[in-house]
Amino acid sequence: MPVSTQRSRFSRNIAAWIATLGLSALAFLLAVLAWRVDPVAPNWVSFALVSALFAGAIALPFHLEVRQQGISVAATELALLLALFYLPPLWLLVARCLAGSLIYGYRYVRRQTSFIKAVFNIATSMIAFACASFVAAGFGIGSPVDPSTWITLLLAITVSNVVSAAGLVGMMLIIIGPHGADDIAKSLGTGIIITGINCAIGLVILAATTHTVWTLVPLTILIGVLIWANNGYSKQMRQRRSLTDLNEFTQSVSQAVQSNRLVDIMTHRLRSMLHAEAATVWVPADKRFPELLLSAYMDVEGLLDTSPVPAQLREYVVATGEPLIITSRIGTDEHRALLRESKVKDAILVPLRSGTVSFGCIAATNRLGGELTIFGEDELTLLETLAAHASVAVENSRLVDRLRFDAYHDSLTRLPNRRRIMNVIEESISITVPGEIVAVMLFDVDGMRDINDSVGHAAGDDLIVEFGRRIREAAPAAAHVGRIDGDEFALVIRLPDTAAAIALAAQMRDALQQPCMLGALNVDIDSAVGIAIHPDTGDKADTLLQRADVATQSAKSIVGGIQVYNSGLESTSVRRIGLAGDLRRAFDNGEFSVHFQPKVALADRTIVGVECLARWRHPTHGDVPPEDFIPVAEHTGQLGALTTFVLREGLSRIADWAQRGHELGISVNLSPRTLADAQFPRLVESLLAEYDLAPERLTLELTEDGMVGGGERTPRTLDRLRELGVRLSVDDFGKGYSSLAYLRRLPVQEIKIDRGFVQGMATDRGDYAIVRAVVDLARHFNMSVVAEGVESEMTLQQLSEIGCDVAQGFYFSRPLTADRFDAWLAAQHGDGAGPRRLHAV
Numbered sequence: 099m100p101v102s103t104q105r106s107r108f109s110r111n112i113a114a115w116i117a118t119l120g121l122s123a124l125a126f127l128l129a130v131l132a133w134r135v136d137p138v139a140p141n142w143v144s145f146a147l148v149s150a151l152f153a154g155a156i157a158l159p160f161h162l163e164v165r166q167q168g169i170s171v172a173a174t175e176l177a178l179l180l181a182l183f184y185l186p187p188l189w190l191l192v193a194r195c196l197a198g199s200l201i202y203g204y205r206y207v208r209r210q211t212s213f214i215k216a217v218f219n220i221a222t223s224m225i226a227f228a229c230a231s232f233v234a235a236g237f238g239i240g241s242p243v244d245p246s247t248w249i250t251l252l253l254a255i256t257v258s259n260v261v262s263a264a265g266l267v268g269m270m271l272i273i274i275g276p277h278g279a280d281d282i283a284k285s286l287g288t289g290i291i292i293t294g295i296n297c298a299i300g301l302v303i304l305a306a307t308t309h310t311v312w313t314l315v316p317l318t319i320l321i322g323v324l325i326w327a328n329n330g331y332s333k334q335m336r337q338r339r340s341l342t343d344l345n346e347f348t349q350s351v352s353q354a355v356q357s358n359r360l361v362d363i364m365t366h367r368l369r370s371m372l373h374a375e376a377a378t379v380w381v382p383a384d385k386r387f388p389e390l391l392l393s394a395y396m397d398v399e400g401l402l403d404t405s406p407v408p409a410q411l412r413e414y415v416v417a418t419g420e421p422l423i424i425t426s427r428i429g430t431d432e433h434r435a436l437l438r439e440s441k442v443k444d445a446i447l448v449p450l451r452s453g454t455v456s457f458g459c460i461a462a463t464n465r466l467g468g469e470l471t472i473f474g475e476d477e478l479t480l481l482e483t484l485a486a487h488a489s490v491a492v493e494n495s496r497l498v499d500r501l502r503f504d505a506y507h508d509s510l511t512r513l514p515n516r517r518r519i520m521n522v523i524e525e526s527i528s529i530t531v532p533g534e535i536v537a538v539m540l541f542d543v544d545g546m547r548d549i550n551d552s553v554g555h556a557a558g559d560d561l562i563v564e565f566g567r568r569i570r571e572a573a574p575a576a577a578h579v580g581r582i583d584g585d586e587f588a589l590v591i592r593l594p595d596t597a598a599a600i601a602l603a604a605q606m607r608d609a610l611q612q613p614c615m616l617g618a619l620n621v622d623i624d625s626a627v628g629i630a631i632h633p634d635t636g637d638k639a640d641t642l643l644q645r646a647d648v649a650t651q652s653a654k655s656i657v658g659g660i661q662v663y664n665s666g667l668e669s670t671s672v673r674r675i676g677l678a679g680d681l682r683r684a685f686d687n688g689e690f691s692v693h694f695q696p697k698v699a700l701a702d703r704t705i706v707g708v709e710c711l712a713r714w715r716h717p718t719h720g721d722v723p724p725e726d727f728i729p730v731a732e733h734t735g736q737l738g739a740l741t742t743f744v745l746r747e748g749l750s751r752i753a754d755w756a757q758r759g760h761e762l763g764i765s766v767n768l769s770p771r772t773l774a775d776a777q778f779p780r781l782v783e784s785l786l787a788e789y790d791l792a793p794e795r796l797t798l799e800l801t802e803d804g805m806v807g808g809g810e811r812t813p814r815t816l817d818r819l820r821e822l823g824v825r826l827s828v829d830d831f832g833k834g835y836s837s838l839a840y841l842r843r844l845p846v847q848e849i850k851i852d853r854g855f856v857q858g859m860a861t862d863r864g865d866y867a868i869v870r871a872v873v874d875l876a877r878h879f880n881m882s883v884v885a886e887g888v889e890s891e892m893t894l895q896q897l898s899e900i901g902c903d904v905a906q907g908f909y910f911s912r913p914l915t916a917d918r919f920d921a922w923l924a925a926q927h928g929d930g931a932g933p934r935r936l937h938a939v
Contacts, residue, residue, distance in 0.1 A: 124225055131228075144184040145193055151177040152197035175255050178227060182254055183239060187231035191224050198223060222265040230258035362401055364460075364488055365394035371484070372446075372477055374462035378405040379488075380412050381450070381458035390458070396466070407445055407461045408436040415447045419456040421482055422447040425472040444472045448485040460485055510559060511566035514580035516643075519588045522578045523639035526590055527632045536632040537599035539589040540646040541569060541610070542654065544624040546585040549616070557616040564614050565623060572609040574602070586650070588643065596631055596662060603627045603660050626653035629662045655725065677722065677730050685739060690714050692747040693913035696922075697765065697884065697906045700898045705926065707763035707797070709906060710748040711913045712740060732771055741772050745785055749796070751916055753789040760923060765797040767829065773800065779818040786822075793823030799850060801829050820845035827884070831872060849876045853887025853907075860892045870900045877901065 152174065181190045202216035233254040239247050369377035374396075381390040392401040405412070411433060415422050424433045425444040437445060445463040449456040462481060465473050506518035514522070526536045543565055549558045562585065569587050573579045577591040589606075593599050607627055613620050628649030630642045645663045653661035661667070684690055694708040714722040731737040748764040755762055772778055786793055798819060816826060827848035851872050858865035869885070876883045885897050888907030897905055914922055 124221070145189055148177060148181045148185055148190070149193040149197050151180065152194055153201055156197060156201045174223070175259070178230060178255055178258060179251050182230060182234045182251055187228065187235060190231055191227055194223055194227050195220060222262055225265065226258040226262040229261050230254040233257050365392060365401060368460060368462060368481070368484060369394045369396065372462045372473075372481065373466045375464035375466055376406050376462070378407055378461045378463070379458070380405065380407075380461070382416065384457070405461070406440055406442050406463045407447065408440050410436055411445070411447060412459055412461070415449050415459045416456045419449050419451065419454075421449065421478060423473060423475075423478045427472075446473045446478050446481050448478070448481045450485060450489040452489065460488060508581040511563055511581050513566050513570065513587070514578065516580070516582040519578065519580040519582055519590065520639045520643065522580075522590050523642055526592065527637065527639070527642070531592065533594065534592050535595060535599070535634070537591055537593050537602075538630045538632070538642045538646045539599070539603055540628045540643070540650045541587040541589070541625045542628070542650045543585040543587075544626065544654070549621065560616055561614060561621065561623070565610065565625075568610050568612075568623075569606065572606045582643070586647075588646070596629075596634075599629050599631065600660060600662065603629060604658070607659060625659065626650050627660045628653050629660070631662065635663050677716075677719075677727055678734050680716065681727065681730055681734055681736050684714060684716070685743070689716065690740070690743060691915060692744055693915055694751070694919040695906055695913040696911050697904050698910055699904055700894070700902055705760075705762065705923070706904060707765060708919070709765040710744050711767075712744050728769070732769060737769055737771060738775065741766075741768065742781065745782070749785055749789045749791055752795060753791060755923070763795045763797060763825075765799050765827065767799045770800065773815040776815065778815060779822060782819065782824060783822055794825055797825040797827050797848060799827040799829040816845050846881065848882045848884060850884040850886060856885045856887045856893065856897075856907075857889060859896060860890060866896065869897070869902075873900050873902055
């Protein structure tokens, strides 16, 4: 129970005690006044009969149904009417006090009522009866058949009822508040009718007994028949009212499911129907659903996330699936002790069931109002019936919540899905905040296809789940994170500017790059990040997400792996889509060609080979860069045809040059996807045999990242190529992330230093140190070194000094078509009589 409610209840109890003591003192003073008014001794037979009648009226009330309202009626007006006629005022009060003390004392001993309530009822009735006695004494009582006597008695009883009702309303205002007083005020009209009936019966009895007491016999029989008939009628009306209440409860709960106010409406209706101080709904946590604990209190609007019911009792009901009622007389000592510790008088708990499984419970505590102040079997039966309907409603509500959750969340990672992220973006960009942007970041997990192909889709799912967990933990609290596609995750956040978005993307990318254990395999996680900015990039959710995707594709091919969208990326992306349809036609139309760039041995400046570079001259777009058409070939399945074309063209050329006395080798770049093809070594073997070339004349170049991250098929393919005698080269060395230990195990004979280090070594001491370290490393592993990107004599001299083997670059020649390379080669060799020392061109 809330602390504020406990304090309010304590203060009201104090106020009730003060009021009760004041009423008791007033009753005593009125009794003394009545003795002074008429100290005559009574007829003791009449005193005994009236006392017994008072006791019977208090102990045996009967139930009336008036206008679909149940009213408990005690025939105290009938006893009071006879007492006013036969007893002096003092002895009338003594008879009422004696009867009340006996009945309420018995109930107090049986713990059916509280001491304060017994004292209050006795004191209030004595004050009301004293007022009635004074009215009767003032107006005078004559013959029982005299209408003036009837009027006097009716007036006296009316005054008694008004005083009694006023005292009850006052006490209800103190204890319960205006709600309880409203209920009493609504029943005053019905009470007047009951008072009239009791007075009429009393006057008939009074008039009849003045002639002979034997008239009581038929009157008693008549009253008994009326009571029996009324009990049957009352039972029928109670059943009808219960059905009406149940129907209203069911309808309100059904409407509550649709309006998402199920728990609110259900708990308040339960509390009201059971006349309880509090009603609680509890559903323990279950997988995706958190714990639900809400209570409706009598003095609190809305719901509170507390409960007066001890947790042990709630857990007991859910575990056993059995209802529980605990009062001062019902329940185990352990359960009653738990209630006393929680300062709860009584409670009923009923499980919520889905089939035979209990998934929660509802409870009501501290029954209010009524003569008996504790819950009974009737209330337990009612709560069980309500719980059956509530269970269906709660289960339907949970089903609706589950459907809503599934509709907006990814089933694998439990993160928001594309639909939810789109809504988040729309909501974010709908509110413009000066000095802030909305950043949409797209994280693309690298290597997912290789993981699925090499380790299995189950391991790929584990990697996605782990990545989702990491990105959720690394993201700021204000960010919205979701999974929008197989290996793509989105993040939406407000930031001061684009620089802050780039910094956050870099920070998160670093946090995500920790190794991940997939079974016994340790896999590095990396990602490319594309960023779209509102309002600069777009003003619609689908536009921002699409442009973030374009930026992500670009981020995969740049150092740092982070790219902010710009219009240039869009044109490239659109262009690649168009190129996909033209690629197949390009082979048929002869639009592809191979250019050759010479490779020069630094020891004697002689030509030792060429690198074969694919070129595409599009009839509309002109020269298409390899970085545009090679990804298109990979995604459209044309990569194999492109690789075969380059190999065949290169091998045919060196075979032709060999016939003219130029013994050259060729280098061909490979994609990691080519090495995933188990038939590729057989293709290489057949082409070498077709052109009658020694395998060592062919060098296959693969990037460092492609060799390390190409999956489990890559090492097997490399080993087969090595067995053929083909030379293998690590291209762009230093740009990737492989370890030296892994590199040592690769079957390669050549390292090709990335042009970025070679071009900067003449002016940057760091680049010079890196190139020198690579050369020393290659010498240690008995590998040759090729430096690409040589553009100056100073760079060439430095490479010669540190022991580099081969160089290529614009210093010697740009890539040339086959015809132009023939001419260049002839110019370098003069009449063709052997190699000649090269000079810059």
